[in-house]
């Protein structure tokens with residue numbers, strides 16, 4: 113309407129319309145470019161990428177597959193230079209290797225896939241004239257893979273639950289798996305979530321004794337062979353052979369990208385589940401809160417509250433201290449209580465009588481880790497068990513079963529916390545949990561965004577749904593109260609980020625409305641609250657992740673272009689980014705105002 117103030121700074125772009133183009137589209141007046149793609153050189157001397165001639169030795173030196181998280185860290189004293197840290201969530205072998213035989217992968221293919229997972233650190237340089245970022249220099253560059261060394265820290269380190277024949281100490285883990293979203297810490301490190309780690313382990317059905325079998329099932333470990341058959345080439349991926357190996361994955365890992373020789377850590381005090389990621393909020397008194405989602409249907413939102421305070425400065429002593437902050441503190445899981453009568457939450461998605469999906473909530477403590485040891489706060493669980501089988505402890509606590517908690521982050525401006533609940537096709541179906549006010553739609557195809565006003569170090573919260581995503585023309589959607597005729601449709605929110613002015617940005621994965629995924633801005637305050645505009649769309653079959661919004665750049669990871677059920681190497685669904693008849697390649701993209 114005419115009484116509306118102008119959109120916030122930077123949010124006056126002409127929205128990209130929903131589309132199915134095999135391209136990255138940005139608003140008119142903006143440009144975009146690929147920063148780095150699967151197979152590009154990362155380490156000095158890396159061989160050129162050759163699709164028909166891949167091998168592990170080359171991939172270990174090249175940018176990995178399926179980029180997801182991206183973090184951008186300025187390099188002090190070198191204003192155009194940054195470290196770009198990117199996770200490589202998973203491999204899709206049939207789209208990766210010509211002639212791949214799913215029944216009989218070769219050892220070289222398996223080892224190449226190990227090398228294509230993990231994390232890349234790449235130094236990039238900005239252009240003075242435009243927003244382009246190009247790889248520049250290698251002194252910080254690094255690849256972490258499924259075989260790199262990680263140190264297990266916190267309450268579960270050294271426990272009987274994580275000891276293996278290769279590591280009787282229970283403190284040294286080879287590799288990181290399924291690194292999804294993450295966060296940049298205020299002390300200059302990177303947090304990365306080990307998400308769907310279960311899929312890499314085979315033959316869990318051969319473990320029948322309890323409590324092992326129940327624990328394996330709660331974490332969704334595959335029965336029979338794993339899809340990639342890694343267990344044929346390394347017995348640690350065979351659950352009956354090495355039953356504790358899976359207990360060494362599913363953590364938040366922390367990487368110091370400033371020291372390529374440093375050993376990254378896995379923080380067991382932050383619990384073990386399908387960690388989407390973790391982001392940090394620091395209170396005025398220096399306490400550190402990590403917000404985390406467990407991306408599974410009917411799983412939970414967590415937070416970790418540190419016992420230690422952050423140390424300012426970026427010297428070696430401060431870094432050493434700050435990298436232990438996430439080892440001592442309290443792990444909580446969230447319960448959300450609605451304030452409308454249950455009869456008004458009918459699963460249709462229409463608003464209850466008070467006009468809002470909202471209410472109060474409680475953080476239920478699970479585990480307290482201190483320098484002298486850890487204490488379980490859940491009856492029937494030891495501290496080690498809470499750290500390693502966190503989902504089962506949270507079940508006992510009576511946490512609220514959510515519609516797939518993905519990325520969660522506190523606004524740097526207001527401290528309010530936003531979590532993407534991506535979708536839940538099983539809500540209300542068969543014996544699955546019914547709707548509640550925070551998860552108000554049956555067979556939820558489009559997801560929602562929950563806004564939490566948190567007593568960060570405390571246990572109370574209030575909440576409301578900012579967006580109930582989906583087709584704005586239907587009654588089961590809500591766009592923060594904004595006029596739904598004036599918004600871009602958004603579906604399946606996955607990652608959240610904030611621009612320097614505190615506006616929310618959301619990237620999507622799996623758009624259920626028939627168009628490609630994309631990146632959207634959302635106004636949070638004032639009369640335009642809920643106004644959602646699509647800034648960017650990604651190519652066919654891709655998801656949008658890793659968004660970073662700076663003063664002059666919009667960075668996204670374009671993950672799995674061309675990943676459609678009927679796509680093959682002979683008949684790819686996408687040719688992005690090279691075009692022509694090229695194979696699709698996941699890549700990091702930067703956009704800027706021309």
Ligand code: FEO
Pocket residue numbers: 201292293307388407518606
């Ligand atoms: Fe890997 Fe939950 O997205």
Ligand code: CA
Pocket residue numbers: 450451452464466467468469470471549
């Ligand atoms: Ca209500």
Ligand code: CA
Pocket residue numbers: 292293388518519606607657
């Ligand atoms: Ca994600």
Ligand code: CA
Pocket residue numbers: 606621655
């Ligand atoms: Ca995703």
